[in-house]
Amino acid sequence: MLLAGAVSAIAGAEALPFEREKPASGPYLPPPASFEVSIRRNVPIRLRDGVRLASDIYLPVTAAKQLPAVFMFTPYGKGRFPADSEYLAGQGFAVVVADVRGKHMSEGEFVVEHNHGEDGADVIAWIAQQAWSNGRVGMFGCSYLGQIQLNVARHRPPALKALITMSNGGGAGEVRPDGMNGARDGGALMLGTVLPWMREEMAKSDPRPRGWPDQKWGGEASEFYDLKVKLPEVAWDDVLMHLPLRDLMKATRSPPNDWERYLLPYSDPWWGTFGMAGPADSFDVPALHVGSWWDFSVSGSVYFWRLLAERATSSQARDNQFLMLAPTTHCAHAGVGERTLLGQLDAGDARRDYRAVYVAWLRHWLEGAADSDFSMPAVQYYTTGANEWRATGVWPPKGLEPVRLYLRNRGQVRDLPGDGELSLKTGRADERPNRYVYDPGKPTPTVGGVIMNPADSDEEDGAHDQSLREARSDVLSYTSPVLTQPLEITGPVSAMLSVSSSAPDTDFHVTLVEVHADGRALNVTDGIRRARHRLGFDKPESRMSSGEIYRIEVSMRQTSHVIAAGSRLRIDVASASFPAYDRNLNTGGDNMTETQWIVAENSVHHSTENPSYVVVLVPKEAKRSLFE
Secondary structure (H helix, E strand, C coil): CCCCCCCEEECCEEEECCCCCCCCCCCCCCCCCCCCEEEEEEEEEECCCCCEEEEEEEEECCCCCCEEEEEEEECCCHHHCHHHHHHHHHCCCEEEEEECCCCCCCCCCCCCCCCHHHHHHHHHHHHHCCCCEEEEEEEEEECHHHHHHHHHHCCCCCCEEEEEEECCCCCCCCCCCCCECCCEECCEECHHHHHHHHHHHCCCCCCCCCCCCCHHHHHHHHHHCCCCCCCCCCCHHHHHCCCCHHHHHHHCCCCCCCHHHHCCCCCCHHHHHCCCCCCCCCECCCEEEEEEEECCCHHHHHHHHHHHHHCECCHHHHCCEEEEEEEEECCCHHHCCCCCEEECEECCCCCCCHHHHHHHHHHHHHCCCCCCCCCCCCEEEEEECCCEEEEECCCCCCCEEEEEEEEECCCCCCCCCCCEEEECCCCCCCCCCEEEEECCCCCCECCCECCCCCCCCCCCCEECECHHHHCCCCCEEEECCCCCCCEEEEEEEEEEEEEEECCCCCEEEEEEEEECCCCCEEEEEEEEEEHHHCCCCCCCCCCCCCCCCEEEEEEEEEEEEEECCCCEEEEEEECCCECCCCCCCCCCCCCCCCCCCCCEEEEEECCCCCCCEEEEEEEHHHHHHCCC
């Protein structure tokens, strides 16, 4: 943190005393030494094509002539992360924070999630050549800053020795096997997250002051002028319902951005131009991957942890991929207190001494003495319900087995909320389907989950009571008997539905719910699949024929949660979760440009021939006694 009234001049730069905050309890304690920090603002870094990026450099005031360096690369403004920058510099690292090309004080044209790999590799080469650098560089950051690290790592710059990449699974580009490609999840546009983010953060028109890269002028501009883009206020409830989706930026009076490109179909060649890390790449850098259960990118954190090990070019990189999974929302893992609240779920004391782990990790790899592997469990994860941190060498943990929870029709699923049955047995050969009507004009609402809403939205992420949502006629609910003992569910969750529809296209959204003894029905995890993508995200889109039965697989991300004894498991099925996801207009046409919709009658089938079920991983002993 900055200490007011303590500014002094050192070597022509701004110097700030920095005192290390006392860490919480944990296995890794940063050494007590702390340093004053000098800051050099708006230092230009020239890239291979001549474009100059603006950087702020934080240097500890120390007798050491050559320092390990940490690099943060951001589209959000290099002055937005002073706490992290000053903390790491106060621990003895040189810290370089740079604006990506075309944003804030950096030259060039900004294209969302483009160019960052090569540009980042150029910056790392520049850092390694500076007189104050020991030639070893690590990267640090969350969300967009976390994804950038993977794009840089695929170029394998020689000076890059370590990553701390957090909430890194939301990047766009070619679609991953789990159906994520930044803008979309399961084929549905993550409207409530992507729209405000694109509008507020991804503008192409950030002004740079005249005279750049005159550092003195730039410093004065930063001090006396607000260079942020000014956005008019909007009524988000109205905006989110606006059609067509393609025109939403015009409707919100937003500056130029890549919104319309972000709505292109999976098949468009543009998605292959991002330079994102993928299975064809190779890597040679140890990495600490940090994710969170209540984060839309959590499955991506697991995916990239595994990918960087599988595609490592050295045993050192392969054996030093670590994963930490916290019980928080997007990039919020380090901010929890003694009582971690996820909406209406009390997750206990989930604090972790992240800073201590980060400093120990960076020192190990950047101070030139990394001859051995880093000593830490390969995977550390927090189990809600049990409210405790756990460790394992693999993911999912050993000792778990998949179990199918079949959706069954008791015959009254539409008469009483939650009256469908969740069973270990398949349906009868003649078991009839459950039907519901989905009207895009009155979409099934989002209640909790992983949505990142506009600041003035009433929607909240995390676990929230689903009872009112489940009482709607466009939601099917399937509930287990009361559990006589706790049931742990850890790892990936997925659903396989046998469905039919009167429409050529529609969505299927599935939620795993814990129904507590007091009646609260709190969501645990969820997922969605657009029916036209049922054959695979790398396959041509396929419309449905009215009344024909299709198999639809829905990825429901990752979790680790203990359902309490006395609670019940519930699965909710609907065709919307709005505004977390855009409304499927059911026409089978271009959902991004159309303004008209049709009402769909959708069915979930449960017969022996056409079963519907959810797959969860549970301990072997629990599988034998489940629902007894």
